[in-house]
Amino acid sequence: MLACGICGTDLHLLHGMKLPTGAEYPVFPGHEVAAEVLEADPGCGPQPGARVVVHPLLPCGECADCTSGREHYCAFGQMLGVHRPGGLAKEMVWRSDRLVPADDLDPNDAALLPDAVATAYHALLRANLRAGGKLAVIGTGGVGTNVLQLSRALDFDIQAVAVVHSEGTAKRVRDLGFPVIQGLEGAGRALRAQFGEMDAVIDFSGAAEAPNEGIRMLRKTGRLVLGSVRDEKVALSTTYTGLMTREIEIVGSYSNTLSDLQAVTELVRSGMLSLSGLVSHAFRLEDLAKAFDILEKRPPGMVRVVITA
Ligand SMILES: [Zn+2]
Ligand SMILES: [Zn+2]
Incomplete structure (x- = not known):
């Protein structure tokens, strides 16, 4: 070792x-x-x-x-x-x-690489973003920060925004060059007002309200990716029709595979990911x-x- x-x-x-x-x-x-x-x-x-x-x-x-x-x-x-x-x-x-x-x-x-980075990469694959798409990441500890960094390494035209909890994290993420919304409450509305509708939202905060705020950020046919571990039930504040008419997708992202690890190792070796x-x-x-x-x-x-x- x-x-x-x-x-x-x-x-x-x-x-x-x-x-x-x-x-x-x-x-x-x-x-x-x-x-x-x-x-x-x-x-x-x-x-x-x-x-x-x-x-x-x-x-x-x-x-x-x-x-x-x-x-x-x-x-x-x-x-x-x-x-x-x-x-x-x-x-x-x-x-x-x-x-x-x-x-x-x-x-x-x-x-x-084997855990925090490859798992972030797997979540990005699950988000299925188009080139130059818009991505919000809720929760930017180790894994969430890697999602941001990887999104930029894979597609320089991607527009990624972070939703963070603390002032310290806000500063760290801004220093990496990503715009930040601080505080989850009302983040959906605030983020739409500032950055428009998102193609995908990836949650690594595991906060109870993250799915609801995330759904508010999405465009029609947008995708919410749940990557955190949280044993409580999900309580959605949107209606059934609200999800149906907007064709919102909610998907899980779990762990990672050998090919994810190979991909992120290559990104670091090639200098595309720091x-x-x-x-x-x-x-x-x-x-x-x-x-x-x-x-x-x-x-x-x-x-x-x-x-x-
Ligand atoms: Zn681990
Ligand atoms: Zn098997």
């Missing part, structure tokens, strides 16, 4: 979350890994000395989901850091076809407890926390 990001999932594991089928405690976490290959079967994937990013899912490769491009739904899939020992360790074992070459990347940046400024805290493996403490307390300015070997 060269660098391993930690996120909310690791915190949930620490607090004893219910594990997916086939996994049991104790688990050895770490699913956002940049690594150097120490040993590999000859002729089998990246060879010793190669630097890679690790896709954290081992799908079966044979079920109906796997063979139709939906490997992230594989019922037999195993997660790094959940079903199998993860990257918060000096060494780990993983299948060579789930490694993406990343020789020229800073390991701290590379460790952001990840600078996203790692707000870095700790050595020996100081893991301090890192989890920061993750738990979420101090202002925290974006991503990375552990280095």
Whole structure:
């Protein structure tokens, strides 16, 4: 392991979350890994000395989901850091076809790719934007910020707006060159007044009112993408007819696939996507407890926390 990001999932594991089928405690976490290959079967994937990013899912490769491009739904899939020992360790074992070459990347940046960046990319694919389209992103922590950055990397003519909660986040996002609406309440109306109707809205805030404000931002046939984790029911304030006559689409976006990780790794390697400024805290493996403490307390300015070997 060269660098391993930690996120909310690791915190949930620490607090004893219910594990997916086939996994049991104790688990050895770490699913956002940049690594150097120490040993590999000859002729089998990246060879010793190669630097890679690790896709954290081992799908079966044979079920109906796997063979139709939906490997992230594989019922037999195993997660790094959940079903199998993860990257918060000096060494780990993983299948060579789930490694993406990343020789020229800073390991701290590379460790952001498997979760926060590839998941953002997947959500953008789900938004299905046209060239030069208009996009609003609600909630710009790690993943939401990556959605903004990726939208610009993929299409320089895209018009992306952020809806943020705090003043600090507003400043950080403005410094990246994106216009900002601060505060979710009334954001739908405010955003339409300033920027017009959106082709797509992607929510990574998970706020109760985000779907309603998001729908208010959309043009007819616009698409709302829900990417956050929120266990409460969705209460929509629009009418059935309101959705029907405007042909609004509401879709989920879940996790990411190996091809998403390959795409974002290529964008960073080619210089089209910069990840600078996203790692707000870095700790050595020996100081893991301090890192989890920061993750738990979420101090202002925290974006991503990375552990280095
Ligand atoms: Zn994660
Ligand atoms: Zn499968």
